Amino acid sequence: MRSSKIIKTIAQKLFPFIVLFGFYLISHGHLSPGGGFQGGVVLGTAIILLALSHSIEQTEKKFKSRWLNMLEKLGILTLIFLGFLGIFLGYSFLGNFLPLGKPGQIASGGLMLPFNIAIGIKVAAGISAIFYALIKYRGEI
Amino acid sequence: MSIHIPILIIISPLLAAFLVLLSRKYKIILATASIITSIVFTLTLSSRVLSGDKVTYHLGGWRGPLGISLVVDELSLFFSLIVLGLGLLVIVYSMPERNYGRTYYFLLLISLSSMIGVIYTADIFNMYVFYELLSLAVYLLIAYPKTGVTLRASFNYLIMGGVGLSFFLLGVGFLYAMTGTLDMFHIAERLPAAFNSSMQMVIMSFVLIATGMGIKIAVFPLHGWLPDAHSMAPSPVSALLSGVTVKIGIYCLIRVVYTVFSTEMFLLISSHNILIVLGVVSLLFGASMALAQKDLKRLLAYSTINQLGIVFIGLGIGTELGLTGALFHVLNHAIMKSTLFFCAGIMIAETGTREVKGLSGFGRQQPAIAFSFVIASLGMIGIPPINGFASKWLICLAAVEAGYTFPVVIILIASTIAAAYYFRVIQVLFGGSLKQGAMPAHEREQVIHRGNLFRSWPIYILAAGCLLLGLLPALGISLVKPAVSLLLFHVVP
Amino acid sequence: MNPVNISLLVCMIGLYGVMSKNNLIKKIMGLTIMNGSIVLFFISIGYRKGGLAPILEKGTTGGIPTIIVVDPLPQALMLTAIVIGISVTALALALIVKIYSKYKTLDIQQLSKER
Amino acid sequence: MFKEMKKVFFIIIILVMTILFILSVDIEYGNPKNLDVANYYIDQGLHDTGAINLVASIYLGYRAYDTLMETIVLFVAVAGVIFCLRGKR
Numbered sequence: 145m146r147s148s149k150i151i152k153t154i155a156q157k158l159f160p161f162i163v164l165f166g167f168y169l170i171s172h173g174h175l176s177p178g179g180g181f182q183g184g185v186v187l188g189t190a191i192i193l194l195a196l197s198h199s200i201e202q203t204e205k206k207f208k209s210r211w212l213n214m215l216e217k218l219g220i221l222t223l224i225f226l227g228f229l230g231i232f233l234g235y236s237f238l239g240n241f242l243p244l245g246k247p248g249q250i251a252s253g254g255l256m257l258p259f260n261i262a263i264g265i266k267v268a269a270g271i272s273a274i275f276y277a278l279i280k281y282r283g284e285i
Numbered sequence: 286m287s288i289h290i291p292i293l294i295i296i297s298p299l300l301a302a303f304l305v306l307l308s309r310k311y312k313i314i315l316a317t318a319s320i321i322t323s324i325v326f327t328l329t330l331s332s333r334v335l336s337g338d339k340v341t342y343h344l345g346g347w348r349g350p351l352g353i354s355l356v357v358d359e360l361s362l363f364f365s366l367i368v369l370g371l372g373l374l375v376i377v378y379s380m381p382e383r384n385y386g387r388t389y390y391f392l393l394l395i396s397l398s399s400m401i402g403v404i405y406t407a408d409i410f411n412m413y414v415f416y417e418l419l420s421l422a423v424y425l426l427i428a429y430p431k432t433g434v435t436l437r438a439s440f441n442y443l444i445m446g447g448v449g450l451s452f453f454l455l456g457v458g459f460l461y462a463m464t465g466t467l468d469m470f471h472i473a474e475r476l477p478a479a480f481n482s483s484m485q486m487v488i489m490s491f492v493l494i495a496t497g498m499g500i501k502i503a504v505f506p507l508h509g510w511l512p513d514a515h516s517m518a519p520s521p522v523s524a525l526l527s528g529v530t531v532k533i534g535i536y537c538l539i540r541v542v543y544t545v546f547s548t549e550m551f552l553l554i555s556s557h558n559i560l561i562v563l564g565v566v567s568l569l570f571g572a573s574m575a576l577a578q579k580d581l582k583r584l585l586a587y588s589t590i591n592q593l594g595i596v597f598i599g600l601g602i603g604t605e606l607g608l609t610g611a612l613f614h615v616l617n618h619a620i621m622k623s624t625l626f627f628c629a630g631i632m633i634a635e636t637g638t639r640e641v642k643g644l645s646g647f648g649r650q651q652p653a654i655a656f657s658f659v660i661a662s663l664g665m666i667g668i669p670p671i672n673g674f675a676s677k678w679l680i681c682l683a684a685v686e687a688g689y690t691f692p693v694v695i696i697l698i699a700s701t702i703a704a705a706y707y708f709r710v711i712q713v714l715f716g717g718s719l720k721q722g723a724m725p726a727h728e729r730e731q732v733i734h735r736g737n738l739f740r741s742w743p744i745y746i747l748a749a750g751c752l753l754l755g756l757l758p759a760l761g762i763s764l765v766k767p768a769v770s771l772l773l774f775h776v777v778p
Numbered sequence: 779m780n781p782v783n784i785s786l787l788v789c790m791i792g793l794y795g796v797m798s799k800n801n802l803i804k805k806i807m808g809l810t811i812m813n814g815s816i817v818l819f820f821i822s823i824g825y826r827k828g829g830l831a832p833i834l835e836k837g838t839t840g841g842i843p844t845i846i847v848v849d850p851l852p853q854a855l856m857l858t859a860i861v862i863g864i865s866v867t868a869l870a871l872a873l874i875v876k877i878y879s880k881y882k883t884l885d886i887q888q889l890s891k892e893r
Numbered sequence: 894m895f896k897e898m899k900k901v902f903f904i905i906i907i908l909v910m911t912i913l914f915i916l917s918v919d920i921e922y923g924n925p926k927n928l929d930v931a932n933y934y935i936d937q938g939l940h941d942t943g944a945i946n947l948v949a950s951i952y953l954g955y956r957a958y959d960t961l962m963e964t965i966v967l968f969v970a971v972a973g974v975i976f977c978l979r980g981k982r
Binding site for chain 2 (some may be wrong): 789793796802805806809812813816819820823851852855858859862865866869870873874876877880881889892
Binding site (some may be wrong): 174175179217219220224238247248253255259263266267270274278 | 939942943944945946948949950952953954957958960961964965967968970971974975977978979
């Protein structure tokens with residue numbers, strides 16, 4: 145399957161902006177509409193766009209599915225670890241142990257930013273992993 | 286650390302599930318160790334709970350209606366012990382099978398952990414989230430062999446379960462619109478006022494939640510997914526599904542009926558009669574369908590519908606004796622049905638066929654396993670020295686006491702039908718000689734070699750449990766009693 | 779007809795799709811419609827007349843806000859419900875792909891005939 | 894013939910259920926009752942969790958447990974999709 149040059153070029157040029165937008169959504173989840181899931185899906189679609197416009201093999205060389213699976217597990221283990229840290233520091237599970245900060249700033253909200261980043265990475269990896277699995281399936285032989 | 290025990294019970298299998306995915310070698314050790322940890326934690330909680338003290342844990346420190354809290358009371362303790370105990374046996378039973386890779390143990394641990402999550406949570410939306418997690422893990426466990434039949438069964442279950450959980454969520458939405466909170470105990474406080482102002486909406490939310498759970502429990506008109514799913518899944522998964530997962534639906538129903546909608550409301554809209562009718566119908570339906578089955582595991586699956594009908598009748602009667610009988614039957618059915626499915630797994634592996642006819646002579650080859658099967662199936666029929674009799678007797682007694690004679694007649698008829706189909710299996714087991722199944726000889730050799738102590742010990746333990754609870758029904762009733770008294774004389778904290 | 783009633787109507791349309799369609803993918807579509815209608819239902823029970831999005835202005839220091847804000851709890855719940863819906867749909871589609879490669883059909887009537 | 898009957902039957906069921914639903918629902922649109930918990934979130938959410946996005950303050954603060962479980966649901970789904978479609982059995 146070959147896609148035209150226009151699509152290839154535009155996808156390549158759009159890719160960094162989509163990634164940037166995804167990271168913006170993730171990191172400003174506690175300040176504006178958005179958050180880990182939404183930003184993660186945007187990041188995932190960036191990878192999907194690249195895979196659809198270029199060849200899947202080429203994209204998979206850059207974003208290996210093994211690494212994506214690893215990142216996914218890492219995201220969830222980070223979440224559980226942060227939850228446990230609350231217990232060890234004398235709060236309850238998933239309790240907030242970071243200072244709340246000044247409202248409206250990026251460092252506010254205590255644990256929300258780390259949570260959002262972990263969720264965002266996990267969702268991005270998960271969405272692209274689903275895409276790889278569905279698109280690479282060639283049926284029973 | 287001791288105040289964090291309720292969450293540790295849920296998180297320890299969950300964490301182990303992810304560690305299982307990361308490590309190739311230690312998957313079985315990790316799984317077993319995490320479940321044993323959870324059991325030990327639960328037992329340390331039990332003395333506190335049984336002394337009448339509710340253990341409450343606020344997640345993230347947000348109490349009351351703001352955040353999610355976990356509440357361990359007598360009822361949730363009873364159900365969580367069933368789940369963890371049988372879960373451990375299921376893991377032990379699936380150890381010798383080489384085909385079960387990391388994903389299998391991952392899904393098993395996730396499903397066990399989410400069952401505990403459903404049981405402990407006090408927040409009705411959190412209950413939905415955990416139930417959805419449980420369902421996803423179960424769909425995948427059913428589809429684990431990846432043959433055409435299992436995929437179809439899993440898809441069927443997914444569609445029906447998806448509709449059921451959507452109904453449940455809609456019911457939660459109704460409750461939230463009426464009360465403005467999601468904490469079950471707070472909903473219970475505010476619901477009477479809502480009941481006075483708009484009764485039809487309360488009834489509608491109850492109907493939605495009960496329908497959703499009814500699909501998960503597989504009462505008669507909503508049972509479509511159960512025979513395929515329970516019979517086609519791998520045998521340890523069938524035992525888990527029939528023994529435990531269905532009971533989670535019953536737990537949710539009890540929790541919603543007795544905690545959220547109070548008992549008076551339940552009686553006022555006379556839904557107990559509906560429960561009895563549904564119970565009677567699914568009792569008869571399950572029994573008569575099981576009679577017609579040729580496939581062993583399918584027979585056992587229909588028998589589940591039959592036995593859950595009895596539990597429904599007990600719940601519908603709603604007196605102290607009826608509830609005791611119903612909860613006791615939940616425990617008994619969990620033990621007996623997992624024994625039967627474990628035995629069926631060995632029988633199918635040894636004879637290489639799923640047909641009842643193909644089992645002839647198995648009783649002579651492996652008398653201990655066949656004897657355990659006989660014990661459990663006698664319990665299913667309700668023959669005195671086995672545990673199934675005690676709980677059936679209690680329910681019949683409660684029904685007569687409360688003036689419902691018709692369900693008693695139906696229970697007796699269904700027991701006779703059950704006797705017919707179980708005795709057919711037993712007759713085949715001990716008569717005739719072992720036929721060469723469809724499986725090639727060298728493969729069978731391997732299977733028999735694999736029938737080692739990890740396979741057989743869970744069966745012996747469960748069969749001993751059947752006998753113990755049957756000979757000393759007072760022991761079982763004393764396990765159930767605290768939960769029943771909680772339900773009957775519940776006090777909103 | 780307000781959004782609450784419309785969402786219930788849409789939910790029933792989804793249920794009709796699940797029950798009556800024979801194609802597996804159409805069944806999943808029905809399930810997705812049900813999920814979407816539930817999202818609409820929750821959002822509309824949390825709506826307050828003249829309410830704004832539940833995001834406070836930057837630079838506020840807390841305390842009682844002066845503007846009317848809609849109920850944020852159903853919106854937070856629906857974030858969860860949407861992700862769960864996506865997960866169920868993804869799993870169902872994977873099962874459908876696998877079923878199709880085994881039986882070469884998506885019609886539930888033909889599937890139930892095959893053994 | 895049978896197929897048509899089935900369809901009509903389903904449509905009747907759906908219509909009855911819809912009418913029952915709409916009659917039973919007693920929600921005043923735009924004017925929800927029992928707003929005390931919601932008002933607490935609106936008034937104190939910023940003070941408690943430090944986020945000006947109140948939805949985020951609920952799903953990552955008050956109800957972070959739900960969010961954790963939801964990510965695990967997504968993980969199970971991803972693992973399931975990969976498991977189902979992996980290689981040739």
